[in-house]
Amino acid sequence: MPVYTAPLRDMSFVLKEIIGIDKITAIKNYQDLSEDLIEAVLTEGARFTENVLHPINLSGDKEGCQWDNGNVRTPKGFKEAYNEYTKGGWAALSADPEYGGQGLPSIVALLFEEMICSANVAFGLYPGLTRGAYAMLHNHGSDALKTKYLPKMVEGTWSGTMCLTESHCGTDLGLLRTKAESQADGTYKLTGTKIFISSGEHDLTENILHFVIARTPEAVSGVKGISLFLVPKFMVNDDGSLGARNPVTCASIEHKMGIKASSTCVMNFDGATGFLVGELYHGIQNMFTMMNTERLGVGVQGLGIAEIAWQNALIYARERLQGRALTGAKQPEKIADPLMCHPDIRRMLLTMKSLIEGNRMLVAWIAINVDRMEQGETSEIRQEAEDLVQLMTPIIKAFMTDTGSEITNFAMQIYGGHGYIQETGVEQFVRDARIAQIYEGANGIQALDLIGRKLSANTGRYLRRFFHPVQEFVDQYSQDESLKEFVEPLAKALGRLQQVTMTIAQKSLVNPDEAGAAATDYLRLFALVTLAYLWCQAVIVAKNKIGQSEDDFYEAKIHTARFFMTKILPQSSSLFATIMAGSKPLMAMKDKLFGTGG
């Protein structure tokens, strides 16, 4: 059975030495926050995820969810774990104190989220969806809706869902058919069927609040005619008690490749009562608040699963004895050397380690900007932070889930056949990680969002929020000989990124397929440059610390950074080449020629 230990040491490094506690306390609402409190929360989070969530991960996967006449039973132990989750106040971590939240920074919440996703990602979906729903209602709901529903969501006794997808409408939400008809009392009656709804029905909470996008009869077609509604499973009386059952039911649940303990539901709305959230026809914009929160959360799913896969692969590589080191036996007294001695195994291990630690720095960097965006002192600070969050959201979602999947596959490769069979639990990581590349906007769509929307937004303002500080960093450190091996590759990769950005911007004015053809490679190139920038910062911290303590943590950081710069970042060169090759190799072949000879 796999093991899991929350990576508190690295989290502390990211919090204190990459971001800096002073940067957190510089935000008004967190002025009084102490380092001790943050540490206590994360330590307790580690205890909860290691001892409560992790032990039911494998069994949850085996048992899965069960549908019975509209009810859904989660696997054994999930209800008890969820009760402990709410009792421990985890649902309230970063929520607004006005509604019962603890008001802790997003950076703390996201690090805890990573632990949940390592320990039991399927469990994580239940509270994860609620957090997104909370953010959306908090931002766009009327005071009356907020007062009635938010405190219970913050408490965790009511959960949330995101009801977008229909059978004929996935990525293209403009096609949706679910109807919302206004009633004399100001409510709406919703009719239609949504599919693939995570946590649509389950036995963990007293009530389920569905956030549903639908179309009123007079609405224009396409996304501009979409509005957003809150449809509770049980109606809520004025005194907050639960009333009649609303006609929204779970017709079935999906049988799927991974996250089997998370219910994925077909939901029927048969004239169910709904309440408009925000203004009519602003449904997609409002839902985007939820989707953006979820996209960061889904990126963290990729990171979390990668972390547990890495931890177990490392143990295995140290223990499994196979073959001899190419340079002569390392452990001649044993029947063979550990896998760890083979360069190819080390390639996989270091790829995993450098991507995971890089991604963790990226999450922390964007999380502090989420807090600045919401609570920064001045409008300039808020705007700057929001621009960066907007730019980086598709990168976090797509890159961290792509690498999450790659890393779980590396873990399986290191385990060999023992990873492919069920006994070791490694194949579950591969299966659980895969969906994150698809839901919350498939990764190809994230790439289009980056290249199509984020690059040109506000005449390139989002982009400048990234390019300027990175260029300044390069200028500041390029003459430092001790950092040359790190800053020089960053500078080169940044140059490539800037050049392709200009080229795509120009070429796609003439031919929009140019942007579409470059999108996925461009997002990966952008992510690699971002990680290189963060790794350089880690090196600066580590170099200052080496020699001051016995701790070999910092030495490991420098080796890992060196690996990243020499073995991963050079991918920027091939990505540059494929992007510059343009759209012709993709688009010139006539459709009918695909499959010829098949």
Ligand SMILES: Cc1cc2nc3c(=O)[nH]c(=O)nc-3n(C[C@H](O)[C@H](O)[C@H](O)COP(=O)(O)OP(=O)(O)OC[C@H]3O[C@@H](n4cnc5c(N)ncnc54)[C@H](O)[C@@H]3O)c2cc1C
């Ligand atoms: C386990 C699970 C849980 C889910 N949870 C939820 C949930 O809670 N709520 C919810 O509403 N939905 C949920 N979904 C649905 C999920 O978000 C969709 O599956 C996803 O958005 C993709 O839609 P689709 O499956 O219809 O694929 P399609 O839209 O048919 O897309 C298929 C492929 O084509 C690509 N593609 C589509 N359009 C374009 C384009 N214009 N340009 C380039 N490429 C394109 C996509 O990137 C994708 O790779 C869930 C799905 C699963 C499997």
